[in-house]
Amino acid sequence: MKTDLTIHTELAEKILTGFIRTELHRVGITKAVLGLSGGIDSALSLYLSARSLGPENVLAVRMPYKTSAPDTLADAQTMIDDLGVQSLTVEITDMVDPLIQRFEDMDKIRAGNIMARMRMIVLYDQSAAFKGLVVGTSNKTEILLGYSTIFGDSAAALQPIGDLYKTQVRQLSRALGVPDSVTAKAPSADLWQGQTDEGDLGFTYADVDQLLYLLVDQRYRPEDLVAEGYDPQFVEEVVQRIRRNHFKRVMPPIAKLSQRTVGYDFLYLRDWGT
Amino acid sequence: MKIKIALAQFNTKLGEVQANLATHLELIAEAKQQGADLLIFPELSLTGYVLQDLAVTTAIQPDQNDPVFNTLLDASRGIDLMVGFVHEDRRHRFYIASAYLAEGKIVHIHNKVYLPTYGMFDEGRFFAWGDSVRAFDTRFGRMGMLICEDFWHASLPYLLWLDGADILLFQSASPGRGLTADPRLSSSTWVEHTNRAYAGLFTVFVAHANRVGYEDGLNFWGGSTIFDPNGDLVVRAPDFETSLCVAEIDLNQFHRTRARLPLLRDERTNLVQSELERILGNHED
Numbered sequence: 222m223k224t225d226l227t228i229h230t231e232l233a234e235k236i237l238t239g240f241i242r243t244e245l246h247r248v249g250i251t252k253a254v255l256g257l258s259g260g261i262d263s264a265l266s267l268y269l270s271a272r273s274l275g276p277e278n279v280l281a282v283r284m285p286y287k288t289s290a291p292d293t294l295a296d297a298q299t300m301i302d303d304l305g306v307q308s309l310t311v312e313i314t315d316m317v318d319p320l321i322q323r324f325e326d327m328d329k330i331r332a333g334n335i336m337a338r339m340r341m342i343v344l345y346d347q348s349a350a351f352k353g354l355v356v357g358t359s360n361k362t363e364i365l366l367g368y369s370t371i372f373g374d375s376a377a378a379l380q381p382i383g384d385l386y387k388t389q390v391r392q393l394s395r396a397l398g399v400p401d402s403v404t405a406k407a408p409s410a411d412l413w414q415g416q417t418d419e420g421d422l423g424f425t426y427a428d429v430d431q432l433l434y435l436l437v438d439q440r441y442r443p444e445d446l447v448a449e450g451y452d453p454q455f456v457e458e459v460v461q462r463i464r465r466n467h468f469k470r471v472m473p474p475i476a477k478l479s480q481r482t483v484g485y486d487f488l489y490l491r492d493w494g495t
Numbered sequence: 496m497k498i499k500i501a502l503a504q505f506n507t508k509l510g511e512v513q514a515n516l517a518t519h520l521e522l523i524a525e526a527k528q529q530g531a532d533l534l535i536f537p538e539l540s541l542t543g544y545v546l547q548d549l550a551v552t553t554a555i556q557p558d559q560n561d562p563v564f565n566t567l568l569d570a571s572r573g574i575d576l577m578v579g580f581v582h583e584d585r586r587h588r589f590y591i592a593s594a595y596l597a598e599g600k601i602v603h604i605h606n607k608v609y610l611p612t613y614g615m616f617d618e619g620r621f622f623a624w625g626d627s628v629r630a631f632d633t634r635f636g637r638m639g640m641l642i643c644e645d646f647w648h649a650s651l652p653y654l655l656w657l658d659g660a661d662i663l664l665f666q667s668a669s670p671g672r673g674l675t676a677d678p679r680l681s682s683s684t685w686v687e688h689t690n691r692a693y694a695g696l697f698t699v700f701v702a703h704a705n706r707v708g709y710e711d712g713l714n715f716w717g718g719s720t721i722f723d724p725n726g727d728l729v730v731r732a733p734d735f736e737t738s739l740c741v742a743e744i745d746l747n748q749f750h751r752t753r754a755r756l757p758l759l760r761d762e763r764t765n766l767v768q769s770e771l772e773r774i775l776g777n778h779e780d
């Protein structure tokens with residue numbers, strides 16, 4: 222079984238910077254807005270956007286909550302300084318705490334979703350103010366596993382790194398000069414203290430990326446992978462996760478009544494007319 | 496005899512025929528200035544590729560009465576053109592089509608025979624299937640035109656070869672896919688191998704124009720090429736970059752290659768015919 226996920230980083234950079242530039246320019250927009258957490262996904266998206274559009278046309282928005290890790294915030298500043306992009310810090314604590322505190326039965330998942338959606342509101346407001354489109358930071362692993370907040374961090378105008386697995390995000394980030402402190406640290410949504418992606422998911426990115434590549438890209442059947450020695454429970458869990466979270470990957474279905482309905486028989490690309 | 500072939504690769508405006516026509520006219524003027532005899536545009540060069548419901552609103556009934564074709568026919572004086580468009584026939588079927596225009600006349604129209612309808616492709620949902628493939632005569636010799644998926648099936652280049660085509664003109668809007676550790680996408684490598692193989696196996700020139708740019712998340716990789724009858728690369732346009740690539744080909748190469756390698760002379764067409772009839776069930780063993 223071929224499970225080498227190594228990519229040619231110059232080719233990836235060429236395609237992705239061209240994508241960002243073309244898809245913005247064709248609708249008359251020259252600027253981009255990104256949420257910069259200090260993690261690797263937003264770091265890579267920022268480096269690609271800055272190379273694509275020029276740093277002066279990119280606004281990096283830091284949106285810390287009171288529990289956000291300080292070293293991550295410092296990493297974000299290092300990257301802003303390194304690239305020379307425009308930047309803004311909008312702390313979300315005062316915006317989200319009233320809602321979080323409003324309900325006694327609030328749990329950390331709900332609170333995390335509230336934070337992710339508040340960051341979306343801040344970014345879309347800055348999109349209007351800065352006249353730039355929101356560039357998304359979701360990678361293929363999290364899109365497939367549904368490890369995201371719908372209408373929160375998944376909300377964006379473009380998803381440049383959405384077809385790169387997390388291990389490929391790491392490879393491309395290193396090639397583009399993202400600082401070692403960012404590429405080396407344990408990935409975390411940083412929605413509460415001590416949270417890590419791999420802790421939440423229950424498996425490592427290195428393992429799940431190989432499995433996803435075989436299931437999705439190479440179209441292996443789950444039973445074939447079990448026969449090849451993969452843990453049946455791990456395979457089953459990942460297969461179910463992909464299916465259960467599909468609602469996050471599609472537009473909400475419209476109930477069809479007429480002869481022609483958006484999504485079913487009214488079909489145009491977003492680039493229609495541009 | 497030597498002729499200059501120009502390969503155009505550019506990003507189309509999706510569904511905006513007038514805007515794309517303006518780009519065609521600019522490229523035609525530039526190709527003329529560079530002394531090109533024939534200019535090849537990519538697949539659906541007048542409309543863009545992922546048309547979906549735009550297929551019917553961008554379609555053209557190609558004749559002198561159509562203002563777009565009339566303009567292109569005017570522009571085809573002094574330089575032959577191969578353009579890509581949506582062809583609406585007299586009974587209002589819609590085809591992905593190529594037109595060869597020369598000296599103000601439509602020389603030939605090819606309707607795409609193979610419509611990929613799998614994976615990311617959905618052409619069969621929106622377009623009618625072409626039902627013929629014919630070589631045609633030009634002032635530079637006999638040629639044949641194919642569109643993208645058409646030349647992923649070996650039968651069509653083979654039929655054009657037997658029908659007398661010595662220059663195969665391919666146009667495509669090929670979405671790039673297959674990022675690996677290699678410096679080119681898998682799709683680029685595959686198409687280039689195939690085109691080189693046709694040139695060598697049929698001892699013909701194969702000229703291929705592939706578009707660049709993006710439509711939503713799809714990238715188009717360009718890399719337009721010409722291969723000669725030895726299967727050697729004459730020219731390759733850059734990957735992903737807008738370009739007009741002009742190269743000279745020497746039609747006397749046919750003499751030299753086919754003197755060395757008489758694959759056309761030795762082709763056993765009667766055997767092909769009898770075996771096809773057997774395989775397709777028209778005859779008993």
